[in-house]
Amino acid sequence: MAVNTKGKRKVRVKGRPYIWYVESKDKQVPEEGGFVNYTPERYLHIIATNKKFIVHYRLPQEGDSHAVLRVEGEQFPRQPGATEVQVPRWKHDSKPYPTNDFVRRLIGWCMSTE
Template sequence: MRKVNVRGRQYFWQVQESDRPVVPEQGFVQPAGPARYLHIISSNKQLIVHYRLPQPGDPSALLLVEGPEFPRQPGARQVQVPRWKHDSKPYPTADFVRRLIGWCLGIDES
């Protein structure tokens, strides 16, 4: 478990592999390794998200929302997230985690 601060709030994050394979709703199923998730939890437990790290060739990534606070799309439980050049590493960096939290909170990075 690692820590990162965004706008004065502390978040905890970790990467975990899931034993359940990800099966698409349609189309050909290619054998793939286990799905990897980046779990992010705010210190007040209001923002809880699980980001499925995309595999090569995935057009987007999946973000599962558990906590009550998700300003980007209030009430959403599952969101397709655009691919970023920073998500191609097998293990995300603290900088990537800050960017993802900023995206979730709707913070404009100029």
């Protein structure tokens, strides 16, 4: 079954096609007074067109020491069998919207075995 590409960006890494998009989700954090403060969380979703590589990267906010990458696909050479990985902070991850260059770097990091 094919991946829906409507409204999504395309990128090729080492000749392999990927689809990516950014999604915002509200996180509910209760404050001391019992009120709920909505904190937006943004996720970068990257999917290979054959659906063997699927990752969800939580874009870090100021003060975060690392970012979190959730793995759903069966192909993840960096840590086989992992479902969640801590990703080091990069200077390009603080931009409000990721670029194709950042997505290529993230895919390259995921596909490396170091």
